[in-house]
Structures are given as C-alpha cells and as structure tokens.
Amino acid sequence: MAKHQSKQRSQKHVSSTGTEPTENSFGMQLQELLNQKKYRQALEEIKKIQRSHPEIEFTPKESEIWFLRGQQEFQKQDFKQAEKSFGRALELGLVGDVYYWQAKCLLELNRLDASLNLLRDAFEAGNLIKDYSICYLKLLLLKGDTATVEQLINQQSKRFSAAQLHWIRGVLALKQGQPEAALTSFQKIKRPITPGDLPNAWIIYSQQMSGNWNAAANLLGLESSKYIFDRPKYLENPILERLATAQQAKTGELPLEPRNLEREDPLIQDARSALTIVQLINKGNHHDAAHALLQRERRSNRFPEIESLRTPLLTLAGQQALTQGQTECAELFWQPLLTETPFNPQLAVNLLQVLDANDSDKKRQSVLTQFLRWLEREAKQKPQEWPDTRLKPTLAHLHCWMADAYMVTDRGRAALGALQQAERICPTSPELLGRKGLIAAIEENYTEAISLITQAIEGGCRYEETYNALLTCWEELGDKQALNEARRRFGKYFGDISVETEVEVLPWVDALSTLSYSLFSRLVQGEDKKDPAIRACQIFVNAVQSQPNSGGRVSLHQKAAVEAWDSLLQKLSGNEQIPVLQAIALSTHLFAKREKGIAAVINQYLQKLFNLSTEHPEARIAHLVVLAVKENSPQKLELPVRAYLDTTPQPGNTLANIQLQARRFGCITTLVPALEEALRREPQNPLLLLARATTYPVEHPKYEQFKQEGFELARRLQDAKALQAFREEQAFLSAQETASIMPDPEEFDNLDMSKMDDLLEKMLHKMFGNKVPKAEFERMLPELKQQILNTMPDFSDDDEEEEDDDDELDLDFLFRDFPSSSTKRKKRKKGFQELL
Incomplete structure (x- = not known):
C-alpha cells in the first residue's frame, strides 16, 4: 500500500511539473495573438490546448475573446459572423456589453424581434447594465410598444439613469404631439446616452416640430453658414445634415454651399x-x-x-x-x-459670479489674486480715492471671497489663512463676521454663531451660506419663533419671502390630528426626542401594552406612563409644560381604552394645565381646547368658556381660535352655542364664520357656506390673521384627504417597491373609484399613478449629500400634507455650509 501511494505522488508530481511550463508558454503565445488582434487564431489555439490540458485556465477568458472577435467582425461589417461570435460569448457566460453588441448585430441583420427578445430577457434577468437599459426601451419604441415603455419608466424608473428618463420622456412627448415638453426633456441631456447618440439632434428636431425654425437654424449652423466660412455644424454629422435638408425644404432658405466657399x-x-x-x-x-x-x-x-x-x-x-x-x-x-x-474691477466682480456658477473654482482664485494686486497698487497710486474707511473693508471682502474659493477646492487651511488676513485688515468687516459665524456654527457654538451672523447681515453681508447657517443654528436650538423672526428680518435679502404665508403645524399636533393610533405612534417615534411635547407622546406609545381594538384604542400601563410624564414635567418651566400637558391629556383621551383610572389620569393633567393659567394666561386657552375635545355636552363648557371670554379684549376671535385648535382632534360641536351667540354679536367676523363652518362635516353644505362667506370677508378686509387661518384650514383638509386614501401604515412594513403599483391603484380607487365611470377611471389610471410618483421623494442615491441615514420610508411625507418643520434651502456643492 505504501508503495502504491508513493507511485501516486510521483505521478502527481510529474503531471504538475509538466503542466506548468505548458501553461506559461501557451499564455505567452495567446497574449501575442491577442496583441496582434488575431482573435480567430487565438480561439483555435485555445481549442487545441484544451484537448490535451483541459485544466488550464486562460486569461482573458474564452468568452471575452469571442466578444473581441465579434467586435472586430462588426467593424468589418461582417454582421452574420459577428452575431455568431457574440452568441458564443453569451453561451460561455459573458454578460454586460455583449448584449448591446449582439442587439446591434441583430438590428443590422433586420432581426428586430430577435434583438428585442434578447434585451428583454437580459433586462428581466437583471443582466443588462444600467447604461444599456435605454436600448431595451429604444427597441420597444421601434416596435411601437409605447405602453410597455410607459409602464417600465413608471414602475421601474430606478433601473434607468436620469438622462435616459429625460430622453424617453422627450420621445414620448414627441409621439403625443407635445414638442415643447419634448424640448424641455431633451435640453436636460448633456451627453450621449448610448454610443453614437447626438443629443443636439433631438433638440433641433423638437425646435423644428414646434415651428421654431430660427432656433433650429442657429443650432444647425444654417444662419452662420451664410456669412462665416468654416465648416457649418450641419456638415459634421449625417443626422444633422438630414435635419438641415428637411429644414431647407420646409423653409425654402438654402444656405451657401461651403464647398464653393472654401475656394473663395x-x-x-x-x-x-x-x-x-x-x-x-x-x-x-x-x-x-x-x-x-x-x-x-x-x-x-x-x-x-x-x-x-x-x-x-x-x-x-x-x-x-x-x-x-x-x-x-x-x-x-x-x-x-x-x-x-x-x-476693470466691475468686470472682475461679474466674472467671479460667472466662474462660481460654472464651478471654475481655480480660475476664481486666480481672478481674486489679480483683483487684490490691482487694488493694492491702486491704493498706493491714488490714496485720496482709497482712504482706509474704503480700502480696508474692500480688501477684507476680497480675502473672504478667497476663503470661499479655497473651501470649495478643499483647501481648508488656506481658507482660514485668508480669513486671518481679513481680520488683520478689518476686524469689523461684515463679510468677516459672517465667515466667523460660519466657523462657530461648524463648531456647534450656535449662540456665538447667531450673534456674529446677525451682526454680519445687519452690516450688509449677503453671502447666502451665512443666512442658511443662521437658520440652521436656530433649528438646532429648537427656537422656531426666533427662526421665523430671522426669516422675516433677513429672508428678503436672500430670496426667502414665503415665511408669512407658510402653514406650519407643530409635530405633536400633526401626529394627534391623524386620529389613528397606528399612524400617530409611527409619526411620533420618528420625531426629535428633544421636543418635550413629542417626548410626552412617545411616553404614551412606550407605555401601551396591547394592540389597538376595533375602535382604534389601546390599553395603557398607567403607572409607567404617569411616572415618566411626571419626570418629564419636573425638568420643564411652567411655560414649557403647557404643550406637554395638552399632549398628555389629548393622547390619553383620543387613544387610551376607557379603563379604570384613565379618566383620573386625564383630569389630573387637565387640572395641572388649569393651575398654570394663573402665571401663564396662554395655559387657559390650552385648557379650554382640551375641554372642548374631551367633553360631550356644551353645558359643561358654558361656564369656563364664558368666564374666560369675559376677560379678553376680543372674545369673538379668542373663541374662534379655541374652536379652530380643537377641530384638529375630531368633529367638535361642544362650542356651537357659544359660537352662535358670538356670531349674533359679530356677524361680519371672518374667523368666527370659519370656526362655525368647522362644526359641520366638510361635505355638509353649511360648511362650505360659512367658510366661503368668511373667506370673502377676510379677503375684502385684508385681514392677515384670518387669511392665515383659512390657509391653515385648507392645509388641514388636504392632509385629512391624503390620510383618508392612504392604506394602513402596516402595509409599508417591508414594502417591496415592485408592489408600489398595486398600492397606488388601491389609493386611487379610494380617491376616484366612485366619482368617475369605470372606463374613464381605467383610462386615467396610468396618468394618475405617474402624477403621484412625480410628487414622491426620490429614493435613489443620485445625490449622496442629501441621503438620510434612516432607510425607512418617510411616513410623514406619505401620510401628511403639511410642510416639513425645517425649511429646505438651496445648498452649494461645497464650502462652509457642507460642514454644518
């Protein structure tokens, strides 16, 4: 047996030492053939060596050599043989570019169906790379199958690049006789989407279809060819030449023939x-x-x-x-x-703005250096024109611009050096204060940053990143009132002028107004724990010890909840406790089962809220809002409401505001007698009319009657507060309508995006199913789905800077229609702001 094993080892050693030199020599021979582009001979040699040494692995693989051979044959226009070579490469397991080349071969052989089937199978199997996904859509268009194209871009848009989607939407718009829409899409394409494409040709064709012959002529070079004798653009490509010929035939304007001009x-x-x-x-x-x-x-x-x-x-x-x-x-x-x-200093300033827009950042630094040298020479030669009061702020401003340019090119140390130079020259420069404020914000010294940036903007700094940083600081400090005040004071300098007309709802109010525990619990768990009222809602959710019953109510671990709430309240000032007490009482009233002790819990915190009103008058309104929601009988509210209204200078408006706050938490009718009495005294009060409208269901004729009457009055009187209340009411209705058509939040757990189409169809049936005939609804369905998809967030990773660390769907977006509490502001590609 030992002798037999020894013999085996000997044979194995001989085999090993015999194969190695063979493999090395063949590898060199194969590489030489490939370098000479002798692919056919290389494949024949592989075939020979495989007969005697099947264990040898080749580099590159045999499938890759078949692919190279196919490309060579394609270039020689031997399409039949090329098709066979690409087919062999596919058989051997090659994927990627080979599908594109095989499809091209089949098209050259007038085998459109075979080409389409090839790319369809590759696309459905996930073997077609994103760059070539558009080829599948192009073949579908050649077959006239626009329905499948629309279905793919609607349901599987993530499998196509942005440029590909722009192109396909442009072509579909042309097919639908909408050349202006097509032009908008084509103008977003900056480079060919597949080899040999000519993006400009589609722009020209869209201009021609729109009747914009002059614009098309300019792009083709038809106008310039009448005067300038370089080779016109339309002669640079056969496609452009055909477009030019078509235009000449249509307009009757024939350009000069360049061949004749060259001899001039x-x-x-x-x-x-x-x-x-x-x-x-x-x-x-x-x-x-x-x-x-x-x-x-x-x-x-x-x-x-x-x-x-x-x-x-x-x-x-x-x-x-x-x-x-x-x-x-x-x-x-x-x-x-x-x-x-x-x-020319003004020209330099203008050029700096252009270079910034073009991302020509190194040129910006060069222009600024040139600007600084000119200014220093100018100040020496003409000191009377450049006193220190003018020279120093200007130099500091230029050094701040230089710091901005350095930051964009990731030269942080150079940027700080430029700011230090600016500080030595003019430490009070508004531009310098603004940049120092940015640095303080980066270091999370928000109070210092706010002070510096406020001084900077008041002093004339108009650098947009400073304004954005100021708002970010207030957001980080959680002072929404100060943030809005900053927007009101300074927003006009930076194009932010919508603060007065924005509708904003506190997150805890927004969550409670859903009146659905499932949605409420998800919304509050996704909010910031630093907000005390949200934290109170989160405590409620954490203390829940059962699933919602048929009425949507849950069992509450009262002891755990009360201990956590009391601990939270102890850390807050009296004024801070008001929304927390409201959130506790309302969440318990709206979502807790009517178990023993629940009424006592609600009354306990309601009493605390009332007790605060002696030092904080606003607590009285909060208390009445909760009472209006909690009580069923108007008689129980008559005394406390009357007692409070008698102490206010505008009882009608106060009462209306209580109703408008309470209506977010259900259909509230407990204030109807008080509202009717107030309207008898003030029949022309738009706020009271709106409040009275909210005591009816939205579909009731009286709702629209009171609401419309109040709105017309508010508009005629230009009552800003009343108009804002109407905006808030409309936003609330939109949110309620959105929530009513949405499926249960649980359906979004582990949501497969491929099932999004079914989800949208269910939603649209809820929205329109009973309002339009079935045939009309089926016809509208694809367009309605697309409209919803177009308003949803882009979950792609195209813009990595805007990615959220949380991969879950944004339920706040899906279920609510109110704007986000943090205003979205334009961001630069790089700079100080990206560090915040």
Whole structure:
C-alpha cells in the first residue's frame, strides 16, 4: 500500500511539473495573438490546448475573446459572423456589453424581434447594465410598444439613469404631439446616452416640430453658414445634415454651399466675416457676434476697425449670455478682457459670479489674486480715492471671497489663512463676521454663531451660506419663533419671502390630528426626542401594552406612563409644560381604552394645565381646547368658556381660535352655542364664520357656506390673521384627504417597491373609484399613478449629500400634507455650509 501511494505522488508530481511550463508558454503565445488582434487564431489555439490540458485556465477568458472577435467582425461589417461570435460569448457566460453588441448585430441583420427578445430577457434577468437599459426601451419604441415603455419608466424608473428618463420622456412627448415638453426633456441631456447618440439632434428636431425654425437654424449652423466660412455644424454629422435638408425644404432658405466657399479668396472670406459681425451687432445679437469675433481672431488681423469693437462687444456679449443663462459663454467672453489695461474691477466682480456658477473654482482664485494686486497698487497710486474707511473693508471682502474659493477646492487651511488676513485688515468687516459665524456654527457654538451672523447681515453681508447657517443654528436650538423672526428680518435679502404665508403645524399636533393610533405612534417615534411635547407622546406609545381594538384604542400601563410624564414635567418651566400637558391629556383621551383610572389620569393633567393659567394666561386657552375635545355636552363648557371670554379684549376671535385648535382632534360641536351667540354679536367676523363652518362635516353644505362667506370677508378686509387661518384650514383638509386614501401604515412594513403599483391603484380607487365611470377611471389610471410618483421623494442615491441615514420610508411625507418643520434651502456643492 505504501508503495502504491508513493507511485501516486510521483505521478502527481510529474503531471504538475509538466503542466506548468505548458501553461506559461501557451499564455505567452495567446497574449501575442491577442496583441496582434488575431482573435480567430487565438480561439483555435485555445481549442487545441484544451484537448490535451483541459485544466488550464486562460486569461482573458474564452468568452471575452469571442466578444473581441465579434467586435472586430462588426467593424468589418461582417454582421452574420459577428452575431455568431457574440452568441458564443453569451453561451460561455459573458454578460454586460455583449448584449448591446449582439442587439446591434441583430438590428443590422433586420432581426428586430430577435434583438428585442434578447434585451428583454437580459433586462428581466437583471443582466443588462444600467447604461444599456435605454436600448431595451429604444427597441420597444421601434416596435411601437409605447405602453410597455410607459409602464417600465413608471414602475421601474430606478433601473434607468436620469438622462435616459429625460430622453424617453422627450420621445414620448414627441409621439403625443407635445414638442415643447419634448424640448424641455431633451435640453436636460448633456451627453450621449448610448454610443453614437447626438443629443443636439433631438433638440433641433423638437425646435423644428414646434415651428421654431430660427432656433433650429442657429443650432444647425444654417444662419452662420451664410456669412462665416468654416465648416457649418450641419456638415459634421449625417443626422444633422438630414435635419438641415428637411429644414431647407420646409423653409425654402438654402444656405451657401461651403464647398464653393472654401475656394473663395481668403481676403473676401475675411471681409464677409467682418460684415457678419457688424450685421449681428446691428441686430442686437452681441452673443453670436462675439463668437464670430473670437473665431475670426484665430485667422486674421485684418480690418482694425473690428478690433476697436472688441472690448465693448465682448463686454456686452457676456452680459447678454448671462441674461440668456449661457454662463459658459459669459466666461469665454469676459475672461480675456481681464488681462487688458486698465483693469476693470466691475468686470472682475461679474466674472467671479460667472466662474462660481460654472464651478471654475481655480480660475476664481486666480481672478481674486489679480483683483487684490490691482487694488493694492491702486491704493498706493491714488490714496485720496482709497482712504482706509474704503480700502480696508474692500480688501477684507476680497480675502473672504478667497476663503470661499479655497473651501470649495478643499483647501481648508488656506481658507482660514485668508480669513486671518481679513481680520488683520478689518476686524469689523461684515463679510468677516459672517465667515466667523460660519466657523462657530461648524463648531456647534450656535449662540456665538447667531450673534456674529446677525451682526454680519445687519452690516450688509449677503453671502447666502451665512443666512442658511443662521437658520440652521436656530433649528438646532429648537427656537422656531426666533427662526421665523430671522426669516422675516433677513429672508428678503436672500430670496426667502414665503415665511408669512407658510402653514406650519407643530409635530405633536400633526401626529394627534391623524386620529389613528397606528399612524400617530409611527409619526411620533420618528420625531426629535428633544421636543418635550413629542417626548410626552412617545411616553404614551412606550407605555401601551396591547394592540389597538376595533375602535382604534389601546390599553395603557398607567403607572409607567404617569411616572415618566411626571419626570418629564419636573425638568420643564411652567411655560414649557403647557404643550406637554395638552399632549398628555389629548393622547390619553383620543387613544387610551376607557379603563379604570384613565379618566383620573386625564383630569389630573387637565387640572395641572388649569393651575398654570394663573402665571401663564396662554395655559387657559390650552385648557379650554382640551375641554372642548374631551367633553360631550356644551353645558359643561358654558361656564369656563364664558368666564374666560369675559376677560379678553376680543372674545369673538379668542373663541374662534379655541374652536379652530380643537377641530384638529375630531368633529367638535361642544362650542356651537357659544359660537352662535358670538356670531349674533359679530356677524361680519371672518374667523368666527370659519370656526362655525368647522362644526359641520366638510361635505355638509353649511360648511362650505360659512367658510366661503368668511373667506370673502377676510379677503375684502385684508385681514392677515384670518387669511392665515383659512390657509391653515385648507392645509388641514388636504392632509385629512391624503390620510383618508392612504392604506394602513402596516402595509409599508417591508414594502417591496415592485408592489408600489398595486398600492397606488388601491389609493386611487379610494380617491376616484366612485366619482368617475369605470372606463374613464381605467383610462386615467396610468396618468394618475405617474402624477403621484412625480410628487414622491426620490429614493435613489443620485445625490449622496442629501441621503438620510434612516432607510425607512418617510411616513410623514406619505401620510401628511403639511410642510416639513425645517425649511429646505438651496445648498452649494461645497464650502462652509457642507460642514454644518
């Protein structure tokens, strides 16, 4: 037996030592063939070696060599053989680009169905990479199957890139006779979505379909070809040439033939070029005239008269380009002017804004360096024009801009150095104070940051990141009132002017007003625990010890809840306790089973709320709101309501506000007698009319009657408070309607996004199923689904900076229609703000 084992080891050793040199030599031979692009011979050699040494593994794999051979055959237009080669690569397990090339082969062989089936199978199996997913949609369009295309982009949009979706929506819009909508989509595409695509061609075609022949002619180069004798754009690609030919046939305007112009005398060409510039200037088209000038300068120094127009033309052209949103062109026109003498500081300021928009950050640093050197020389040469009171703030401002430019390019130390330089020059500069405030905010010194930024904005700083940081600081401190006041004071300087018309609801009120424990519990658990009223709601949820019954009520561990609530209240001032006591009483009243001791718990905290009213008058209103929700009989409210209203200067408005707060927590009718009496005294009070309307169900005619009458009065009187109340009522109704059509929150647990279509269909049936005929509803269904999808958040990871660490669906978005408590503000790509 030992002898036999020894013999086996010997044979194994011989086999091993015999294979290794064979594998190395064949690998070198194979690589040499591949370098020479002799793929057929390489595959034959692989076949030979596999017969004698099947254990050898090749690099690259045999499937990859078949793919290379197919590409080579495709380039030689041997499509039949290429199709076989790509097919063999697929058989051997290759995925990725091979599907694209095989589909192209099949199309060249007029086998559209086979090509479509190939990509459909690859797409459904998940083997088609995202870059080529659009090819599947293109083949569906060639087959005329727009219904499947629409279904795919609606239900599986995440499998396509943004550019692909823009393209397909543009094509669908063209098919539906909406060229303007198509143009909007095509203009969002910046690069080819598959090899050989020409994004500009679709823009031109959309312009032609819209009847915008001049715009199409400009893109094709038809207009410029009449004057300028470079090769026109439409001759750069056969597709563009066909579009140009179609346009010429439609409009009857034939451009000059460039082949003839190329033989023309260069002097005449130059003369025509100069004439074109002048004609464009006369037409007010400084933008195109500047392009023509820059193009001409590369070829000729003739006609010095044109040179004299250079500076004013490029200046005006840059401004026109900026107005047209063509910031790249503005940069192209203004950049060369900055080297001229004398230095133009206003032009430098304008150019800095353009460079910022174009993300030309290194050029910004260069321009700022040039600006600083000019200013220092200017101050030395003309000290009378640059006293310290003017020079120092200006220098500090430029150094702050330099710090901004450094931050964008991740040069934090250089940025701090620039700010230190600014502080040495002018420590009171508003721009410097603003940046110091940003640094304090980054370090979470929010109080210091608020002080510095407030001084900066009051002093004239208009750097938007400082304003955003100020609001962020107030948010972090949880002072919503101060945040809104900051927006009112400073928002107008930064385009934020909507604070007066925004409808905002406290998160705990928003959660309770759902009147659904399942939704309430999910909403409060996702909120900030720093909010005491939210924490009170969370304590209620944590103390629940049963599932909701048929009435939506739960059993509460009263001892645990009361201990946690009392502990929470001990840490709060009297004023801070008011919303907490309201939240405790309302959550218990709305969601707790009527078990022994529950009434005592509610009354206990209701009494505490009433006791606070001696030192905090606002607690009295909160107490009456809870009473209005809790009690069933108007008689029980008559005495406390009358006693309080008699102490207020505007009893009608006070009563209306109590009803409008209470109505969020159910259909409240306990204040009807008091409201009717108040309306007899003040029949023209819009707030009272709205409050009376809310005592009826929304579908009741009286609701609309009272509401409309009150709104017309408020609008005629320009009563700002009343108009805001109507806005809040409308937002509340929208939220209620949204919640009514939504499925139970449990349906979102472990939600498979592929089932989203079924979920949307159920929702839409709830919304419209009984309101429109069945056939009409089925026809509208796809469009309605798309409208809902378009308003939902994008769960893709395209913008990683905006990602939320929580992967759960945003139930607050799905079920509520109120704006988020934190106002979304525009963010730059980088800079100080990204560190907050």
